[in-house]
Amino acid sequence: MERMEKSAVPADLNVMKKNDLRLIAALVILAAAAFGGVMLYARLSTKEPEAVVYLEGEEKGRYPLSENITIEIRQENGNCNILQIKDGKADMIEASCPDKVCVRQHPVSRQGESLVCLPNQAVVEIQNGQEAEIDTSTN
C-alpha cells in the first residue's frame, strides 16, 4: 500500500502538470466568459421603473418614474385624465369622469400596481418597479 502511493503520486504530478495548467486556464476563461455574459444580461434586462399608460387596452406611452412630469391623457372623445409623476410615484390628479374614483386612489410606484379610470377606460400601470410587499388591496 505504502509503496504504491509513493510511486504513483510523483508520477502523476509530473505527467499532468502541463495538462492541468491548460485545463485550469480553459476553465478560468470559460467562467469569466459566463460571468461576463450573465452580468451583461442582467444589465440589459434591468430596466428603469416606468408608468405605462393604456387607453382601451392599447399602450399610449411610457414615462420613467425618475422624472417629475405631468401628463395630460386626452382622448378624441374629449375625456381626459391628468397623470402626475412626482418623487418616484405616479398619481392621477384630475379626471373628466364624474365619479373621480381614480383621483382618490393612492399614488403607485411598485411593480404591477395600477391606477384605473373605468369611465374613461384609462389605465396606468407600473412596470419594472420594485417588488411590492403587498399583493393586492381591499377597499
Place this chain on the structure above:
Amino acid sequence: MKKIYRVFILAAVLTFCAGFALLQYQGQRLERYQAQFFDCFDTVTTITGYAKSQEDFSQKVGLLQEKLMFYHKLYDIYHTYDGMNNIKNINDAAGKEVVKVEPEIIELLKLGRDMYEKTGGEVQIAYGSVLSLWHKYRQEGIEHPDQAELPPQEELNRRAKHTNMEKMILDEKASTVYLSDKEMSLDVGSIGKGYAVSRLAEYAREIGMEHVLISVGGNVCAVGGKADGTPWNVGVENPDSNSSQPYMCSVELENQSIVTSGDYQRYYEVEHVRYCHIIDPDTNMPPDYFSSVSVQTKDSGQADALSTALFNMEYKVGLSLVERLPDVEAMWIGKDGKIRCSSGFKCNEKK
C-alpha cells in the same frame, strides 16, 4: 494524451448533466403573472397567479373572465340578456309571475336570506325599492354636483314598506323565484360580487390553478398561498386618500377571503356632507359609524354580506356578532382613523 481525453469526457458529461438539470428546472419553475380586466361588476378585476408560461396563464385567466362575466350578467339589476333570466327579469316580473332561473341565482338568494337572518336584517337583498331611489339621486348628484339633493324622507319611508323578505318566494325544486309584492325589488349589490368571487375561486381550483389571488374591486379571495408556500399579503386601504400611507395594515391570506365596505369610494355630496352608497335598513339613510369595515373569513360571499351588515351596526353589536360566528374576523376603521379588531384578527403594521 489519454488522460486529458478522459478529463474532457468527464467535463462534457458534467456540463450535459448541469444543462439538463437547468432545463428541467426552467421548465417546472412557476413564474408570477398578473392580469386585469374591466368588464365585470362595474369594477376592476385583478388576477395574480403563477404559471409555467404567459400563454398558460392567459388561457386560464380567459376562462375565469368568462365565468365571472356569467355571474355579472346573472346578478345584473339594470340590464337583461338574451337566453337567460337574471335578477332584473325577476324584478320586472314582481307581482306578476314566477320566473325560472339558474341554480346560481337560487343559491345566491338563499345566501341573502341566510345572512339577513344572521345579521338581524342589517344586510337586505329585498331592499331594491329604497336602494334604487338612492341610486337615482346619487347618480344625478355625481353628474351635477351643484344640484345634488337627498331623496325625500317621505318617499324613502313609503318605499321601505315594500322590502319584506318573506315576499321573496323561492322554489328550489322548480328553480323559480317569485316576488309577491309588485312594488318590491331585489338588489344583490351587497352579496352578488362576493358570492361570484367564491364560486370563481372554486372554479380556479377546478382548472388547476393552485396559487391564485382574485380581487374583484377589492373583494379579495385567495386560492392557496403564493407558490413559495407563504401566504398572500393584502393591504387594507387607508380611507384617507390624502394620506401618504396607502394602507392601514396588511393581512395574510391563504385559502381565505377579505372584503371591505367603506364610505370613501362611492358616494356623493349634498351641501358638503358625504352620503355613501351603503344604506342602513333601520334608517333608510347611509350609516355614519365607520369609514370602513373589513371582514376576513373563508367564504367570500359571507365576507361580502357581513362587511355590509357590520358597516350598518354599532361597533359593540357588530363585535358580538363577529365573535359569535365561527372563523369570522373583522376590522373596523373609525371616522377618526382609529382601528379596532375582533379577537382573532391578525393585522400586520405596515412597514
